[in-house]
Each structure stands twice: as C-alpha cells, then as structure tokens.
Amino acid sequence: MEMVVIGTGDAFSATRAGSSAVVLAPHGHVLIDAPDGLMRALAEASHRSGIAIGAGTIDDILLTHLHADHANGLEMFGFRRWVDRRNGVGCLPRLHTPRAVAARLWERLAPSMDQGGTAGLADYFDVRFLPEGAACDVAGLSVRHRMTQHSIPCCGFLLSCGGRTLGWSGDTVFDPAHVAWLGAADVIVHETSESAIHTPIAALNALPAEVRRKVRLIHMADAFDPACTDMRPLEAGERVAI
Numbered sequence: 638m639e640m641v642v643i644g645t646g647d648a649f650s651a652t653r654a655g656s657s658a659v660v661l662a663p664h665g666h667v668l669i670d671a672p673d674g675l676m677r678a679l680a681e682a683s684h685r686s687g688i689a690i691g692a693g694t695i696d697d698i699l700l701t702h703l704h705a706d707h708a709n710g711l712e713m714f715g716f717r718r719w720v721d722r723r724n725g726v727g728c729l730p731r732l733h734t735p736r737a738v739a740a741r742l743w744e745r746l747a748p749s750m751d752q753g754g755t756a757g758l759a760d761y762f763d764v765r766f767l768p769e770g771a772a773c774d775v776a777g778l779s780v781r782h783r784m785t786q787h788s789i790p791c792c793g794f795l796l797s798c799g800g801r802t803l804g805w806s807g808d809t810v811f812d813p814a815h816v817a818w819l820g821a822a823d824v825i826v827h828e829t830s831e832s833a834i835h836t837p838i839a840a841l842n843a844l845p846a847e848v849r850r851k852v853r854l855i856h857m858a859d860a861f862d863p864a865c866t867d868m869r870p871l872e873a874g875e876r877v878a879i
C-alpha cells in the first residue's frame with residue numbers, strides 16, 4: 638500500500654493545504670478528507686509525486702469530519718464530477734463517512750449546491766455510512782473507523798491491504814485509547830496542534846519509542862518546529878510506503 642500526501646497544514650495554515658492524502662488502493666485512488674484549495678493541492682501533489690492524481694482519478698472519499706480544513710474541498714470536487722458526468726465522463730463518487738458526520742453534510746453543502754432546490758446530496762455523492770464496529774471494503778481496502786474526541790463528530794481510520802495497515806488519527810484531543818487502537822497499524826499518521834481540541838506534540842513525544850517510530854506527523858501549525866520531536870512531519874507530495 639502506498640499513499641501520496643496532499644496537505645499537512647492545520648486549520649490556519651497560510652502556506653499548506655489542510656491534512657489530506659490519497660491512498661493508492663488496489664481498485665483506485667481513495668482520498669482522505671477534502672481541504673480548502675483541493676484542486677490545486679491535488680495538482681501540486683501530483684506534480685511532486687510523479688503520480689497522476691486529480692478529481693477525475695478519485696472515485697472514493699473517506700471523510701473524517703466537517704471542519705473547513707477537511708471538508709471545504711467537497712463543494713468543488715462535487716461540482717467538478719457533476720459536470721463531468723453531464724459530459725458522459727466518470728461515475729458518481731462514493732463518500733464514506735460515519736452516520737454522525739453525514740447527518741449534517743447536506744445542511745453544510747446545500748446553500749451553495751442545491752441549485753435553487755433542484756439538486757440534492759445524491760446528485761453529487763453516493764454517501765455510504767461506515768458500519769459501526771465492523772470493517773467494510775473501499776476500493777480493495779479494508780476500512781475500520783473509530784470516533785475521536787473533537788468539537789464535532791469526527792473519526793480516525795485503519796486502512797488495511799495485503800497484510801499492511803495505515804492508521805489515520807483524524808482530528809482529536811490526545812487520547813491514549815485512540816493511540817492504542819491506531820497501534821494496530823504499521824504507519825500511524827497522527828495530527829498535532831497546540832489547541833484544546835487537538836493533540837499537543839508533548840503528548841506524542843511521551844509515547845513509547847516503539848509507537849513513536851511508526852508515527853508520521855500531520856496537521857501542524859506554520860510555526861511548528863520539527864526539532865521539537867523525533868517523529869517526522871509529512872510533506873505534501875511525499876509518497877509514503879506502508
């Protein structure tokens with residue numbers, strides 16, 4: 638399994654897209670979260686990685702939650718694919734997320750996407766609820782999720798394929814139980830930000846060395862100093878082998 642990092646910023650980053658990646662799954666590209674400026678972020682990551690990725694190559698999206706730095710890209714992605722289909726190109730993209738996240742998704746998108754009341758969520762996305770306490774298949778990946786502690790409903794993921802597993806924390810306060818759940822992964826992408834609803838780097842620095850070795854950092858503020866930790870921050874366009 639391999640992934641291409643799309644964005645690594647926190648919500649207020651002036652220099653980087655929000656935390657996002659594309660997993661190169663057996664049956665297609667799977668986008669984790671859709672930050673602001675998604676089209677540009679995909680194009681830049683594609684250029685840097687040498688892998689052709691873009692809105693037209695992604696048929697599956699895993700969505701952690703509805704904060705702007707994770708969900709604002711859904712509008713333009715949805716419109717772009719809607720236009721493509723009117724021109725006979727591509728399929729209705731599948732959006733996989735917990736029921737609690739999906740509950741207010743259309744409430745968020747409708748004011749700019751309902752086309753005067755003629756369009757609904759199903760015109761843009763095939764929304765599929767991630768099953769609670771069970772795995773499901775997304776493009777050949779076995780996907781499990783776990784709800785995190787954040788200011789709105791949010792989840793993290795375990796994505797498995799070919800005996801390897803990628804852990805994705807999602808936005809969360811530091812939660813030892815969540816880290817333990819993510820410990821089943823070979824590579825753990827964990828968020829860090831100095832905020833009451835996020836995970837301070839000091840908490841991750843206190844994890845055992847065998848856990849820290851698996852951790853790659855994402856969701857950093859622009860002022861983040863890589864020298865404050867022995868865990869490596871991810872970079873947009875980077876290819877990560879799981």
Ligand SMILES: [Zn+2]
Nearest residue numbers: 702704787808
């Ligand atoms: Zn958030």
